[in-house]
Amino acid sequence: DTAVSQTPKYLVTQMGNDKSIKCEQNLGHDTMYWYKQDSKKFLKIMFSYNNKELIINETVPNRFSPKSPDKAHLNLHINSLELGDSAVYFCASSQYVGVANYGYTFGSGTRLTVV
């Protein structure tokens, strides 16, 4: 059983399009995150939700809008995609806010390529 699953795994789209990435966790965790990993493997947090409430919103263009319909789901919608948005986007979850004893559980990533 996949603990944190995100879809799609690959996404190739043209500049200017709008796309969504979905994430679901079946761990019963309270907190979910979106991270962006660039071509140099640098990971940067974008958003965090705790029990459906936004708690971290880093300096991210407002073309990126997260939505959490319930604590098991955190989706990421991106409007007007730009070439610079090309990256791998990781969803992650943790039992509570902060990693406590067990760290984050990551999904396998969505590789977004904007052409």
Added chain:
Amino acid sequence: SQQGEEDPQALSIQEGENATMNCSYKTSINNLQWYRQNSGRGLVHLILIRSNEREKHSGRLRVTLDTSKKSSSLLITASRAADTASYFCATDAGTNAGKSTFGDGTTLTVKP
């Protein structure tokens, strides 16, 4: 600038040798975590060490933390080809609503 910085950036060793990776950070932390990322996959949590701990073991992994030097090391003993991956440290300052800051990563290649 990011909190964690790892060195070396890349490390290549023979199977059976030990691999040591270092992580330095800038501000006080609540805990430090190490993760492994295989090519094309998500990160996998390996070990978490709290700020009041100095050393932790898990199987072939040994992590040390020196808060006075703001540094940590990950030692993988008796490495295997399957240990080939990128390794990241992440620091949790405990004050940022659960935000951990990741380092640049060390790419480890273990040759059979």
